[in-house]
Amino acid sequence: MTAQFETTFACLGTNFGAYVAPSALKDARLLHCNTTLATQMGLELSAISELVTASNLPASCKPFAMVYAGHQFGGYSPQLGDGRGVLLGERRRDQQLWDFHLKGAGKTPYSRFGDGRAVLRSTLREYLGSFAMQGLQIPTTQALAIASTAEQVRRESLEPGAVLLRVTQCHIRFGHFEFFYYQGMQDEQARLINYCAQRYLNVDPSSTHDNALALLQMATQRTANLIAHWQAVGFAHGVLNTDNMSLIGETFDFGPFGFLDDFEPGHICNHSDDQGRYAFDRQANIGLWNLNALAHALSNFIDIADIKKALASYEEILSSHYYQLMMTKLGLDTKFSEENQQLLQSLLQMLAQNRIDYTQFFRSLSHNPNHAIDLLIDREAGTRWLSKYQAACAQTPNTQRTAQMLAANPKYILRNYLAQQAIETVSNGDMGTFNALLTVLASPYNEHPELDHLAKPPADKDKHLAVSCSS
Structure with a gap:
């Protein structure tokens, strides 16, 4: 049976992005599939293989590259967008719409000087990262499948290429609203606000003012809860630009992330972050900074008093949730x-x-x-x-x-040295380490005595592996 998709976001119009045919990798093959998620999405392996390799997309898919903007390391970039990804469409399951998104699918109008590709290294890291977050019960986008190829992609050097098929209920970023605000496209911004309110809050799309405020309140609460959970488990995202912030408060756009080994509050997991803007102990403050950027982008539709009240709740929500999580960890x-x-x-x-x-x-x-x-x-x-x-x-x-x-303190986390070992062995054609790591990440609170070695802290030489934004 052919998988059926809807295209509710793309139907907003070409001011919101561009229709783009994915460029399939040469001789791409399905490398791994998240079978639990596949079952949840009601898809057979053959259908997933066709989606992730972009070899035989269903007619109901209308691949669409989103346009958005964002503050990157504090500086505003007026147009970013899906430079190497396309939204295939949405699949309806249990009255919910789930976005299916290809990452590494080739050039789009927003690729700038990029090739639109992804490398196997970063694709495996995101796949593992989303598994880790899911196992830790932290809101996250989910990786459904990876396709690999012998085709080489140049980053710092030539590397094997790959494509990731990502699933989530929301690919809307803070940067979407920033784009339309700074472009002066108020009608389009109103359409986006009402679309998101109807889809994510299930409210009447008729009142843009009420909907904008409700979205800001939702984003504030969910971002606060998300970052509290990150801090409690020792996770550093690494690049919290506003274009990497999910409207519904999910862990989004895995790049140079890292879980703490030694407890270093000022740990910087992104070696491109020279000033430590996104250090572990600054994530809570950056979350509020980003919410202020979102609020500013919505300010044509929300009274300033309501904005201040919404944002004022952030610190209390985050502190309260963090305290509860930490007390649970302490018993x-x-x-x-x-x-x-x-x-x-x-x-x-x-x-x-x-x-x-x-x-x-x-x-x-x-x-x-x-x-x-x-x-x-x-x-x-x-x-x-x-x-x-x-x-x-x-x-x-x-x-x-x-x-x-x-039940609150995991035995297993995705340590950088383990991720690197998995990447190296997969690159050499051996899936054993990768599959073992997925096993413990899927249920990190269980003992898994046969895999005890995956709970070991790294040797000193493996504690500070450099990870960058390159992908």
Whole structure:
């Protein structure tokens, strides 16, 4: 049966992008498929292979490259757009529309000087990254399939090319609204606002003012919750430009991301980020900066007082959600208490001073607090903290607390050195490491004793692998 798609976004018109026929890679073949997601989308492997290789697209697909703008490292770029991707269309499942998007599908009118391609290296990283986020129950776009080819793509050097088939309910970025605002295209912006409100909030599209405010409120709440979750799990996105910010608050556009190994609050995972704008401990502030940019782009439709009120909720939502997540990781009551807040702050300071592996410490704390303290160099400070922690734990039965903590503290994360090993082995034709990594990332809170080696922190030489935006 041929897969059926709708084209609701493309039907907004060519002011919103351009129809583009994907340029299939030479001798492309399906390398991997997310079978769980395929089942959810009601698609057979043969249909997915045709979609990801762009070899035989259904007639209902109308490939469309979106146009948008964005603030990149704080500077405004007036026109960006899908330079190497196309929206194939939307597939309806369980009353929801899901975007199907090809990444690496060739040149578009927004490619500028690029070739419109993606390399296998970055495609595998995004595939793994989306699996990791899904397993950690963090909102994210999802990778459905990868196609690979022997065709070479030039970045820093020649590399194998690849295409990613990505699925999400929303490819609308903050930068979409910025584009129409700064271009003075108010009618188009109103159409986009009402389209998004009807699709993502299920509201009457007749009141643009109300819809714009509702979208800003939604984006504020979901961005705050998303970044709180990133901070709690130790994830750094690496390039939080407004064109990489999802309207519905998903982890979007995986590039030079990284999970913390040693707890370094100022960790920079993108070696192109010379000033540390997107360092781990600056993500919360950057989230608000980006929301201010979105609010400014919507200011023709929202009163300034309503904008201020919407944005004022951000810090409270983020702080409250982060506190609850961290208390769950510690096995403590999530109701706010000053004593527990101080306990958390002193722990994070101690982890930073001792350069302790973030994930390993919390997993060890879940099993045996005494063993976790053994990881610290400053044992005296650790013993003092442990005494206060055990006093805080006294109100919760041990078995209940342990179960809570093991369900909140992953054993496995996508460490950069593991991703690099998987990329290298796949490039050599061996899928074993890649498949093993997918297994633990899909259920990172389970023990997987046969794959214990994938929970090990990196050797010192592998702690600071350089990752850039190149793809």
